[in-house]
Amino acid sequence: MYKTGLYWLQHDLRIHDNAALLEASLNCEQLICLYCFDPAWFRQSRLNARSMGVVRRQFLNKTLHDLGKELKSRGQRLIVMTADPVSAISVLIKNHDIDAVYRSHHVGVFETRQWHHLKVDFPRTLFHSVWTHTLFRPEQLPFSINDLPATFTDFKECCEAIAIDKPLAMPQWLAPPVKALTGLSHQTETDYGELIKGFGGEKTALDHLEQYFSSDLPANYKTVRNELDGWENSTKMSAWLACGALSPRKLVARLKRYETEKTANESTYWIYYELLWREYFQWYAQRYQHKLFKAEGINKQKISCCFYPERYQKWCNGNTPYPIVNACMKQLNQTGYMSNRGRQIVASCFVNELQLDWRFGAAYFEQQLIDYDVASNWGNWQYIAGVGADPRGGRHFNLDKQTATYDAEGHFIRQWKGEANPYPLDSVDAADWPIMPNKDE
Numbered sequence: 001m002y003k004t005g006l007y008w009l010q011h012d013l014r015i016h017d018n019a020a021l022l023e024a025s026l027n028c029e030q031l032i033c034l035y036c037f038d039p040a041w042f043r044q045s046r047l048n049a050r051s052m053g054v055v056r057r058q059f060l061n062k063t064l065h066d067l068g069k070e071l072k073s074r075g076q077r078l079i080v081m082t083a084d085p086v087s088a089i090s091v092l093i094k095n096h097d098i099d100a101v102y103r104s105h106h107v108g109v110f111e112t113r114q115w116h117h118l119k120v121d122f123p124r125t126l127f128h129s130v131w132t133h134t135l136f137r138p139e140q141l142p143f144s145i146n147d148l149p150a151t152f153t154d155f156k157e158c159c160e161a162i163a164i165d166k167p168l169a170m171p172q173w174l175a176p177p178v179k180a181l182t183g184l185s186h187q188t189e190t191d192y193g194e195l196i197k198g199f200g201g202e203k204t205a206l207d208h209l210e211q212y213f214s215s216d217l218p219a220n221y222k223t224v225r226n227e228l229d230g231w232e233n234s235t236k237m238s239a240w241l242a243c244g245a246l247s248p249r250k251l252v253a254r255l256k257r258y259e260t261e262k263t264a265n266e267s268t269y270w271i272y273y274e275l276l277w278r279e280y281f282q283w284y285a286q287r288y289q290h291k292l293f294k295a296e297g298i299n300k301q302k303i304s305c306c307f308y309p310e311r312y313q314k315w316c317n318g319n320t321p322y323p324i325v326n327a328c329m330k331q332l333n334q335t336g337y338m339s340n341r342g343r344q345i346v347a348s349c350f351v352n353e354l355q356l357d358w359r360f361g362a363a364y365f366e367q368q369l370i371d372y373d374v375a376s377n378w379g380n381w382q383y384i385a386g387v388g389a390d391p392r393g394g395r396h397f398n399l400d401k402q403t404a405t406y407d408a409e410g411h412f413i414r415q416w417k418g419e420a421n422p423y424p425l426d427s428v429d430a431a432d433w434p435i436m437p438n439k440d441e
Contacts, residue, residue, distance in 0.1 A: 002028045002099035002126070004178060006092060008085065009035040009078075010111065010244075011373075012104035012132050013063050014202045015070050017167035017247035020130035024102035024175070031175040032092060033071060033078050035064060036085035047363035048312070055336030056370050059200040063245050066201030077177040081184065086114050088184060093122055095183040100126040104133055104244065107285040108374040109292065134282050135164050135248050135275065141283070148287045151391050155280045160272075167250045205240035209251065212236075213258045221267040225274075226341045228328070228412045234339065235271060238371035241278070248275060278376055284389060285375035292378045295359055297387025303358075310427060311354045315346070316364055319421045323410075324403045325349045327418025334416075336370030341406060347384040348397040354425075358385035 005028030007021060013035075015021070024031055041051040052060075068078040081088055092098060106112065106129075119127045131137050138145065142158050149155040212218065217232055227233035240246035252275065259268050284292075291298045314320050318329035328342035338346070343365070350361040362381035366372050379388060386394020407413055 004028065004030050004032070004096055004098050005100045005102060005175070006032045006034060006089065006098050008089060008101060008103040009033065009067075010103060010106055011242065012244035013060075013067050014205075014245050014247065015067070015074070015170055016202065016206070017132070017250050018104075018170065019132050019168055020102050020104045020128075021174070022168060022170060023128065023130060024100070025171065026175075028100060028175050030178050031076065032096070032098070032178050032181070033076055034085075034088070034092070035078065035080045036088055037080070037082040038085060039082060040084070045363060047360050049360075049363040049367040051366055052372075053336070053367040055368070056372060059239060059336070059370050060243060062200035063202070063243055066203055067245075070202065071174070074172060074174045075176055076174045079181065079184075083184070086117050089118060090121060091183040092181065093118075093125060096178060096181070098125060100128060102128050102130065105129040105131045106133070107282055109285075109289045112289070132247070133244060135252060135279050136162055137165070145283065145287050148283055151389055152277060152280050153391075155283075156273075156276050159279070160276060164249055164252050167247055167253055200239070200243070200245065202240075202245045205237075205246040206250075208236065208240075209246065209254055213254050218255070218258055218268050218271060219263050219265055222270040223267065225270065226339075226406060228324075228339050228342050228406050229331070229415070238373075239337075242371045242373040242376075248278070251275070278373075280389075281373075281375040281379035284379050292374075292382070293359065295357060295387070297382050297385070298389075299387070301387040301393075303385065303387060305351070305355050305357045307357055307360065308354070308426065311425060312356055312360060314421065314425070315350055315354055315356070315361070318416075318418060320349070320354070321420050321425055322349055322353065322399050323413045323418045323420050324399060324407060325418070326420070327407075327413045327416035330416045330418060332365075332368050336368060338369075341402075343380070344384065344395065345397050345399065345402050347381060348395055349399060351385050351394070352396045353399070358382070358387070 005024050007024040012018060012020060044050055064078065064080055068080075071078045089101065093101070101118065103115070106115070115127065115129065136159065140162055143149070149158060212235060218235075221235065224230070224233040237246060237251060241248060241251070252272065255268065255271055288298045295303060315325070315329065316333075318326035318333070320326055325346050328338055328346050331342070332338045347358070347361055350356050351358050358381050362378050365377055365381070366374075369377065382388025383390045384395050403413075413419065
């Protein structure tokens with residue numbers, strides 16, 4: 001038993017089925033629960049975007065507010081700070097003689113570096129990382145991480161029959177908090193006032209989970225999953241899964257119950273199939289680490305692209321010659337969400353029609369998406385760009401065909417005002433002379 005522990009929350013913002021929180025609470029006499037908004041998330045990166053935009057920040061604010069209330073009801077306290085987490089945790093370790101630091105394992109390379117930095121700086125402190133963000137534990141996999149199957153199909157064949165652990169029961173009372181923290185400034189106990197608008201939070205996630213599986217929607221999931229819009233046309237669990245407000249094992253347990261009590265068909269299987277895709281990219285990110293962000297991808301694949309600032313801005317703002325792309329991007333910018341089909345379409349356009357470096361598109365998604373997950377986002381962009389796990393070497397979607405298939409009547413394009421920009425894609429030619437529109441235009 002440790003006297004004082006610290007639980008560093010990242011993408012595990014829930015009480016239910018939280019093995020990291022359970023271990024920290026059982027093994028420590030008193031516990032600090034800390035979440036840090038890293039100031040680096042709000043600075044523009046070399047890829048022209050920030051790590052976190054306004055919509056996801058609002059979603060996380062609501063999620064943290066709800067988590068703070070739930071922790072308080074169990075005798076704990078959530079501390080939220082805007083601070084470099086390595087610096088903040090270092091101060092707490094020194095000032096409060098912290099014996100053990102816990103977290104949910106994170107596959108992100110930058111999060112991994114922060115964790116290793118702390119372990120090096122405090123060799124006498126226990127650092128314990130617990131897998132809570134995946135369906136499987138490493139020891140359940142029938143291969144070592146370095147031998148991860150090269151394709152999703154091979155991964156699925158190896159892993160889809162693995163028995164998934166049942167969700168953990170959590171105690172009504174957790175280890176008590178440290179009474180007074182010293183050495184930190186600008187800390188808050190999740191009092192956001194007007195900033196808590198939105199649908200984030202564990203309670204909302206669990207309510208939505210129950211509502212979805214109390215309906216007939218799961219039995220029809222596969223027939224509507226490619227629709228570009230509509231709340232009922234996909235599970236809409238991704239944002240809660242991404243921040244950890246919903247456990248993937250809890251989701252699978254509810255899916256299995258639905259199959260037992262109502263029906264099991266191709267659509268219900270496809271929900272699990274999509275979760276396996278998410279799972280594959282988690283282990284993919286764990287396997288390839290920094291290569292997830294390399295232009296040449298995991299196999300040093302040469303790519304032919306450039307950076308055209310005007311094309312990039314037109315894509316970001318939904319002002320391209322391609323109406324379906326415009327509509328999808330305007331939907332993303334306003335809501336923080338885009339359908340899976342929409343993401344494939346706009347990524348393919350970015351890489352192929354616009355011939356831009358895929359990493360700038362991935363970084364913009366990171367900034368805008370309410371359900372951003374480092375593994376799923378960057379892994380999927382590599383897949384489309386042909387530098388990742390796609391055995392076909394990338395995907396190029398025919399935009400006219402996609403429009404005819406998924407928006408034949410033009411309802412989605414009109415709803416999001418995606419009409420094509422009548423002017424040329426580039427306003428200058430190869431010699432940097434302005435391209436003037438025709439007089440008739």
